[in-house]
Amino acid sequence: MAVAVHATAADLPALTDVLTAAFADDPIQRWLFAPADDPDAGRRALFEIFVEDYFWLGHAYVVADAGGVAGGALWSPPDRDVLRGERVQDLFAALSPHLGDELVPRLGELARAHEHRPHEPHLYLGVLGVDPARQSHGHGTTLLSPTLADCDRTGLLAHLESSNERNIPFYERHGFVVTGAYRCGGDGPTMTIMSRRPR
Secondary structure: OOOEEEOOHHHHHHHHHHHHHHOOOOHHHHHHOOOOOOHHHHHHHHHHHHHHHHHHHOOEEEEEEOOEEEEEEEEEOOOOOOOOOHHHHHHHHHHHHHHHHHHHHHHHHHHHHHHHOOOOOEEEEEEEEEOHHHOOOOHHHHHHHHHHHHHHHHOOEEEEEEOOHHHHHHHHHOOOEEEEEEEOOOOOOEEEEEEEOOO
16 A cells, blocks of 8 residues: 655655646646746746755655656645745746746746735645546545644644645545635636645
């Protein structure tokens, strides 16, 4: 039976590959990279930065099967967050070739998610994705369960946003409830805000 484990440095390229594929049809990713000549390359550049940052925070998890890394979950703990200081510049440099003049307005819209974060300490699920060819095998639940169990044990709130309506029932089954929503850009997708109280 597959289990979620902390990602190692050796896992990061495969984890980047999996997340790039998992989010190919995600509404927020389609909107973000709509101006790009090569959306897949832009998405890969984004996830390379994200995976590395969450890994150094110590909250990057993977689940593997016979084919290798099948999915991953990236969390940030209550006292730290990704993309601080020079890493913001790294992100801009990585995405500038893909987004050009749209870089600042589109990343600014993504940053609006912080306006909807809870004020109380919480674990933030930045990314959860499973390789499309290996979905519907319980990997998403496997990735969520250990961290949610830790939230229950420590009394921490868990929080996320989702732009994909199909994922809302999945998170609700794991105790998340919808607490709000906002539109990302004038032509962007609706971001559903969800939180989970510890049990």
